[in-house]
Amino acid sequence: MNTLDLFALLPLIILTTSIILVMLVIAFARNLALTCLLCCIGLASTLLSIAWVGSSADSGYVTPLILVDAYSTLFSGLIVAAGIFISLISYSYLKHRGENQDEFILLLMLSTLGAVTLAHSAHFVSFILGLELVGVSLYAMISYPSKGLFGLEAALKYLILSGVSSAFILFGAAMMFAVLGTLSFSEMASSAQAQSTIEHWFILIGTTMVLAGIGFKLSLVPFHMWTPDVYEGAPAPATALLATISKGGIFAALLRFFLSFDGYQYNLITESLFWIAILSIVIGNVLALMQTKIKRVLAYSSIAHLGYLMVAFVSASILSGKQLAIEASIFFLFAYFITTIGAFGVVAIMSCESQGSDKDEISHYQGLFWRRPLLAAFFSAMLLSLAGIPLTLGFVGKFYIVAAGVESELWALLVAVVIGSGIGLFYYLRIIFSMTTHTDSDEPIAIPATGGWALGTLAFLLVYLGVYPTQVVDWVSSVAKSMI
Amino acid sequence: MIMLLTILTLFIGGLVAWSIEAWNKDLPRWISVGTCIIASILIATLYFQPTQQELMLAGVSSTWYEVLSIPWIPRFGIGFVLAIDGLSLLMVSLTLFLGFIAILSSWDEIDRRPGFFQFNLMWTLAGVVGVFVALDLFLFFFFWEVMLIPMYLLIAIWGHENKAYAAMKFFLFTQVSGLIMLVAILALVLGVAGTGVPLTFNYFDLMGHQLGEGLSFWLMCGFFVAFVVKLPGFPFHTWLPDAHTQAPTAASVLLAGILLKTGAYGLIRFTVPLFPEAAADIAGVAMTLGAISIVYGALLAFAQTDFKRLVAYSSVSHMGFVLVGVFAWTELSIQGSVMQMVAHGLSTAALFMIAGALQHRLHTRDMTRMGGIWHSAPRMGAVAMFFIIASLGMPGLGNFVGEFLILLGAFSINKTITVIATMGLITGAVYGLIAMQRVFQGQKSSDPEISGIKFGDFGSREMAAMIPMIIALTWIGVYPQPVFDLVDPVLASLYELTLGTSSQWIGASQ
Structure with missing residues (x-):
């Protein structure tokens, strides 16, 4: 460990320090505004340090556990930026919910730290460390401010299933370790070359178990059962965090693992991923049709979106389309982050005055266009982005997914994408339509400044990058190039 | 440049009409009229450029009056390519003319949110004008979809008794067929790139490449379906009666007058010239x-x-x-x-x-x-x-x-x-x-x-x-x-x- 290594670790160090600082401040002075301010300053300086390290440090291992390169810079930047937006929205959401809300912010920072670790991980130890850090903070966040049963039910569900899936991942990793004698992704790849049949099966089963565990966390079909209940029960900012930071970090580690270990060489695995993608798209979209609560709709739609992401992930199995596929998955995730935080942000803002559970019945949103035009316009933009309509970032994301599928000639997956998007339109438009209908309710909807500005920024980014994505495309493309 | 200005005029006019609604309920439609007049004047200048015969005599063989090409997303060879020739000019003129008619026809029909109504009207026009002049396939697809949302809102908000169903059906039909076209566009672009040409979405560069017979047939079908749904041709016409019946007058005028024409335009401009053999089949x-x-x-x-x-x-x-x-x-x-x-x-x-x-x-x-x-x-x-x-x-x-x-x-x-x-x-x-x-x-x-x-x-x-x-x-x-x-x-x-x-x-x- 020398100073260069320490410099490469700067983002993690700053983030950890600010977490400790926030914890100490909470211990002495409970003040939500102060906590949030410190959290934002901490995350913002982390973001700056990520940019600094990314532009000046050489890529390489810092200890065998942590790998700092363009890929980790991109993902940790994305995750920390998402953390800032979620903490701003959380502030508005928590402000009117009584005392002792500060720890929510602390937990938020902790799970951000976990996801950043995941983005840097090149070793099963750091992988599981990050995974658990995200998971454990989420258990508490899901049940945090609500005194109702739904939050507790959701947290318990998530706790048990997430625990089981972590066990799967651990066991899978152990099986691979038994054969390969290492837990580092790249060393596993080199020693996996010459193996006897029985050892080959050990690796195969181990990888499958790891994938099953990750499938739980990413809520891919058939491991998706927990998603709608947890999304519904958790407070909206926690849901946003679960849907973006947690899934994004895990996907970053998964992609890294597959690329360095070359998981695509096992046909069985590629094929099951293929079916997981199709099933996630179809089942996610079809079940979303039948929901009447916005959070449940978004839950199923996020299952479908992870399915789209898997289309790009599977496309990377074909050598000629590998770079485009990696690029597509990173860009899609980028678009998904902004859109999902925005969509849950709207739910959070809508519910920030209510004391009990979130306002997520579609009927709450009736006539929103006439009562709160700007909020309705933001929400419509987010929904249209989820549906992949031009002028929004979601369109470029979908464009990327289709391009990756075409380049790798996976036509069956593309058929699923087209059908899924068609069904998807139906439920997104239904929400937009109900926002345009008339309502007699004139219950005022207050829009808090902090959350409102955060949403506005997200909506601006969504449209600006949807129209002019050039810089992001170039950045993502250079990162993807460095990965193969 | 004239095309870009025209499209921007329509986009901005729509935004102004929407935001001015808070001050005055009558002003938005005058804003729209003004917007259409400015756009028409811009387009009219193209009629006074040298005619085709004069250009031929001068030794210019191109049929294009004006081509604007700005790099947009270089990674994919996507450019902001707008070009106008006689066919596009005719269609754009028709669009703006019917735009006036649509504003007049809705003059005292709309009393709820007139500003937002005019906003959607102007954005539909902008999308359609874009479709008629875009010659980068990505940009074309972009405008192709952009014109749908305001039209959806026109039907969904100001439509008649069964508007939700009609608007949804309209959107689903055109969007899904559009996605099929997107797959075809990408397959065409990547297929052409496979023959050694750098990645490009430019219409001119994509023309005249020999792809395999099977591939070009399927690609042609992708374009064909999207355009025939919009046209609409049997058996893809079922959205049209519902959408028309439920739409407010101005939306019906635009839908029948120009949105259907984008399908026909697409067949003439893209389907046949890009895939002459498969289209012949x-x-x-x-x-x-x-x-x-x-x-x-x-x-x-x-x-x-x-x-x-x-x-x-x-x-x-x-x-x-x-x-x-x-x-x-x-x-x-x-x-x-x-x-x-x-x-x-x-x-x-x-x-x-x-x-x-x-x-x-x-x-x-x-x-x-x-x-x-x-x-x-x-x-x-x-x-x-x-x-x-x-x-x-x-x-x-x-x-x-x-x-x-x-x-x-x-x-x-x-x-x-x-x-x-x-x-x-x-x-x-x-x-x-x-x-x-x-x-x-x-x-x-x-x-x-x-x-x-x-x-x-x-x-x-x-x-x-x-x-x-x-x-x-x-x-x-x-x-x-x-x-x-x-x-x-x-x-x-x-x-x-x-x-x-x-x-x-x-x-x-x-």
């Missing part, structure tokens, strides 16, 4: 679909009691002629198709306006409850008579020129289909005149709800919208040459591109 099928649309649309139109639905089905029938004309792909038949697009745009827009006026006054579209309206509204009756006669193809009016040329051009290709298509002219007369009789002639309605209404004739605002359309239709019916002068060089160059690529098209030229 399905020309027979496409012409058959066109003929079925003509007859089937006419039969269904005859069976309707809802005036708007009748006009909607007549659109299916008339656009069937366009499909036949494009896929016969002779110089005459393509000219005819373009003429039919313009004439149908004008006559159907006018008929929808009349339908809207009837509904506004009587609060029903049911023709069985109407009758004898001519007595109380002679001006309206005369205007309706004119447009019904125009749309049934009376010589001397625009629609006749279009249909006649299509039939003439298609006759050398496929006699059976041409004969069947000709039936459309007869059935057109039947349903047109039946509608005329039911609504305007005969006994006055005895329905207590209807007969109690004091029926107002067309006022000066409505006549101001109708008279230009009457003049335009008569003009292109009697003296269509200026339109041909405008589009002929373009059609000829497109036609030349496809010559020699396929035996079917060569056979066509003989």
Whole structure:
């Protein structure tokens, strides 16, 4: 460990320090505004340090556990930026919910730290460390401010299933370790070359178990059962965090693992991923049709979106389309982050005055266009982005997914994408339509400044990058190039 | 640059109209009128550029008046490419003209959120203008989708009793077919890149590449489906009657007048020139679909009691002629198709306006409850008579020129289909005149709800919208040459591109 290594670790160090600082401040002075301010300053300086390290440090291992390169810079930047937006929205959401809300912010920072670790991980130890850090903070966040049963039910569900899936991942990793004698992704790849049949099966089963565990966390079909209940029960900012930071970090580690270990060489695995993608798209979209609560709709739609992401992930199995596929998955995730935080942000803002559970019945949103035009316009933009309509970032994301599928000639997956998007339109438009209908309710909807500005920024980014994505495309493309 | 300014004018005009609503409820429509005037002036300058013949003499062989090309997403070779030639210019002019008509037709129909209404109107126009001038396939697809959302909102917010269903159906049909086109666009681009050309979405660079026969057939189908859904051709027409019936008048005018034309434009500009051989392979099928649309649309139109639905089905029938004309792909038949697009745009827009006026006054579209309206509204009756006669193809009016040329051009290709298509002219007369009789002639309605209404004739605002359309239709019916002068060089160059690529098209030229 020398100073260069320490410099490469700067983002993690700053983030950890600010977490400790926030914890100490909470211990002495409970003040939500102060906590949030410190959290934002901490995350913002982390973001700056990520940019600094990314532009000046050489890529390489810092200890065998942590790998700092363009890929980790991109993902940790994305995750920390998402953390800032979620903490701003959380502030508005928590402000009117009584005392002792500060720890929510602390937990938020902790799970951000976990996801950043995941983005840097090149070793099963750091992988599981990050995974658990995200998971454990989420258990508490899901049940945090609500005194109702739904939050507790959701947290318990998530706790048990997430625990089981972590066990799967651990066991899978152990099986691979038994054969390969290492837990580092790249060393596993080199020693996996010459193996006897029985050892080959050990690796195969181990990888499958790891994938099953990750499938739980990413809520891919058939491991998706927990998603709608947890999304519904958790407070909206926690849901946003679960849907973006947690899934994004895990996907970053998964992609890294597959690329360095070359998981695509096992046909069985590629094929099951293929079916997981199709099933996630179809089942996610079809079940979303039948929901009447916005959070449940978004839950199923996020299952479908992870399915789209898997289309790009599977496309990377074909050598000629590998770079485009990696690029597509990173860009899609980028678009998904902004859109999902925005969509849950709207739910959070809508519910920030209510004391009990979130306002997520579609009927709450009736006539929103006439009562709160700007909020309705933001929400419509987010929904249209989820549906992949031009002028929004979601369109470029979908464009990327289709391009990756075409380049790798996976036509069956593309058929699923087209059908899924068609069904998807139906439920997104239904929400937009109900926002345009008339309502007699004139219950005022207050829009808090902090959350409102955060949403506005997200909506601006969504449209600006949807129209002019050039810089992001170039950045993502250079990162993807460095990965193969 | 003019195209970019035009599109930006429309986008910005829409935003201004929306934001000014808070101050004054009457101002937004004046903003729209102003926006359309500025856009029209911009476009009009293109008419004063050197004509094609002068350019030819000067040694310029290009049919393009103006090409704007700015790199956009270099990673994929995507550029912001706008180009305008005679065909695009004609379509853009039609768009802006009908934009005026749409604003006039909704003048006092919309009392809820007039600013947001005008915003959607302007953005639809901007999207359509973009579709007509975009020559980068990514940009084209971009505009293709952009025009859908405001149209969806127009139907969903200001539509009639069954608006949710109609708006959803409209959006789903066009979006899903659009996604199929997106897959085809990407497969085309990546396929062309596979032959060693750098990645590009530019229309000019994508033309004339040899892809495998199977691949280009499927790609062509992707484009074909998207355009035929929009056209709409049988069996993809089912969204149209619902959308038209439920839409507010202005949206119906735009939908029938110009949105349908984007499908026909796409067939002429993209499907055939990009895949001449594959298009030749399905020309027979496409012409058959066109003929079925003509007859089937006419039969269904005859069976309707809802005036708007009748006009909607007549659109299916008339656009069937366009499909036949494009896929016969002779110089005459393509000219005819373009003429039919313009004439149908004008006559159907006018008929929808009349339908809207009837509904506004009587609060029903049911023709069985109407009758004898001519007595109380002679001006309206005369205007309706004119447009019904125009749309049934009376010589001397625009629609006749279009249909006649299509039939003439298609006759050398496929006699059976041409004969069947000709039936459309007869059935057109039947349903047109039946509608005329039911609504305007005969006994006055005895329905207590209807007969109690004091029926107002067309006022000066409505006549101001109708008279230009009457003049335009008569003009292109009697003296269509200026339109041909405008589009002929373009059609000829497109036609030349496809010559020699396929035996079917060569056979066509003989």
